[in-house]
Amino acid sequence: MGTEVKLYGVCASPYNWRVVLALKQKGIEFEFIEEDLSNKSQMLLEYNPVHKKIPVLVHGGKPVCESIVILEYIEEKWPHNPLLPSDPYEKAVARFWLKFANDKFPAIIRMVLASGEEREEAIKETLEMLQTLEEHGLIREKKFFGDDKINMVDIAFSGIARYLEPIESYLGIKLLEADKFPNLLAWINNFKEVPIVKDTLPPLKPPQKKLD
Amino acid sequence: MGTEVKLYGVCASPYNWRVVLALKQKGIEFEFIEEDLSNKSQMLLEYNPVHKKIPVLVHGGKPVCESIVILEYIEEKWPHNPLLPSDPYEKAVARFWLKFANDKFPAIIRMVLASGEEREEAIKETLEMLQTLEEHGLIREKKFFGDDKINMVDIAFSGIARYLEPIESYLGIKLLEADKFPNLLAWINNFKEVPIVKDTLPPLKPPQKKLD
Numbered sequence: 138m139g140t141e142v143k144l145y146g147v148c149a150s151p152y153n154w155r156v157v158l159a160l161k162q163k164g165i166e167f168e169f170i171e172e173d174l175s176n177k178s179q180m181l182l183e184y185n186p187v188h189k190k191i192p193v194l195v196h197g198g199k200p201v202c203e204s205i206v207i208l209e210y211i212e213e214k215w216p217h218n219p220l221l222p223s224d225p226y227e228k229a230v231a232r233f234w235l236k237f238a239n240d241k242f243p244a245i246i247r248m249v250l251a252s253g254e255e256r257e258e259a260i261k262e263t264l265e266m267l268q269t270l271e272e273h274g275l276i277r278e279k280k281f282f283g284d285d286k287i288n289m290v291d292i293a294f295s296g297i298a299r300y301l302e303p304i305e306s307y308l309g310i311k312l313l314e315a316d317k318f319p320n321l322l323a324w325i326n327n328f329k330e331v332p333i334v335k336d337t338l339p340p341l342k343p344p345q346k347k348l349d
Numbered sequence: 350m351g352t353e354v355k356l357y358g359v360c361a362s363p364y365n366w367r368v369v370l371a372l373k374q375k376g377i378e379f380e381f382i383e384e385d386l387s388n389k390s391q392m393l394l395e396y397n398p399v400h401k402k403i404p405v406l407v408h409g410g411k412p413v414c415e416s417i418v419i420l421e422y423i424e425e426k427w428p429h430n431p432l433l434p435s436d437p438y439e440k441a442v443a444r445f446w447l448k449f450a451n452d453k454f455p456a457i458i459r460m461v462l463a464s465g466e467e468r469e470e471a472i473k474e475t476l477e478m479l480q481t482l483e484e485h486g487l488i489r490e491k492k493f494f495g496d497d498k499i500n501m502v503d504i505a506f507s508g509i510a511r512y513l514e515p516i517e518s519y520l521g522i523k524l525l526e527a528d529k530f531p532n533l534l535a536w537i538n539n540f541k542e543v544p545i546v547k548d549t550l551p552p553l554k555p556p557q558k559k560l561d
Contacts, residue, residue, distance in 0.1 A: 226413070232422075237399070
């Protein structure tokens with residue numbers, strides 16, 4: 138056991154990707170164990186008995202659950218290449234946006250998984266989230282939320298860069314119109330050019346036929 | 350301005366109470382500004398433009414929003430009388446439960462505010478939350494989540510100690526049955542005996558007539 142690092146996850150999950158990016162940013166070697174969510178492993182159920190969900194980071198035999206909690210743990214344990222500002226006030230601002238990501242990002246997933254009225258509601262919520270990010274100027278005249286390099290807030294919103302465009306294609310809608318979201322679109326382009334992002338972006342399946 | 354601390358809040362809010370308890374635990378002097386939620390002050394809207402919600406802590410003129418983010422800020426800024434364990438793994442475990450509190454506690458409020466099917470759903474969710482807390486042994490053979498003194502996790506769940514019993518009376522239901530929740534009931538009793546808790550527990554209005 139010792140200090141080895143294992144990640145129980147699902148390659149296609151945006152929450153899993155957050156942890157992969159943080160580990161890569163810190164240069165930490167880890168073993169990835171792909172879970173089958175339709176037949177969860179005994180280890181996953183033991184490591185996360187409350188939620189029974191991925192991702193779970195296991196370090197030296199001890200599990201840490203919930204993606205943002207895992208990112209905070211990684212930051213505490215391996216403080217080099219910091220993912221949070223050192224100033225307490227700036228750190229609180231970052232954590233405000235981490236909570237915003239936690240609360241609002243699931244709407245993006247619900248756009249795909251839900252249907253009918255619930256899907257419409259998820260589309261509306263996603264658009265509100267994107268507008269808040271665009272309008273609050275966090276990424277205005279900056280490459281990243283973390284200024285000149287990505288930080289934990291960029292990682293928390295990484296799912297937007299990866300999933301939004303394919304979901305738009307899949308649903309046949311356009312949320313990120315170029316004239317309305319210049320800051321967010323610039324951020325997505327900058328983010329996708331980061332080497333660890335490029336290296337860990339697995340190919341997405343082509344959009345499937347709409348289910349309803 | 351300098352380093353003065355102000356709290357924009359509502360005395361009856363469980364989220365506000367979290368911040369009051371953390372400030373008291375640290376012995377920090379602060380000015381409390383009671384907001385009228387039906388007519389929010391210009392200051393509140395400026396300080397929390399994203400959510401327009403209380404509580405907002407203003408320190409030296411700079412606002413921090415979202416109760417758990419505020420608690421983390423207080424802990425960073427005034428590290429004496431710590432509210433989180435110093436060990437990174439123990440801190441991650443505490444943060445797991447802080448997220449659990451953030452995600453699940455709102456069901457308690459919805460038991461009162463919602464009606465019909467939505468209220469039934471909120472009651473079910475509240476019961477699941479209470480069972481998880483009871484069964485995962487966090488407070489078994491310990492006075493508090495923080496062991497022999499309260500920590501940030503106790504503060505995050507403080508609303509249970511304060512609101513659950515009056516809400517049970519108001520709704521005419523019993524969730525915390527003595528034989529099923531010995532750990533949680535012991536924790537509530539211990540928590541209510543803590544001097545800063547006793548000193549800041551404002552009297553609750555008598556249960557009003559049920560609305561439906």
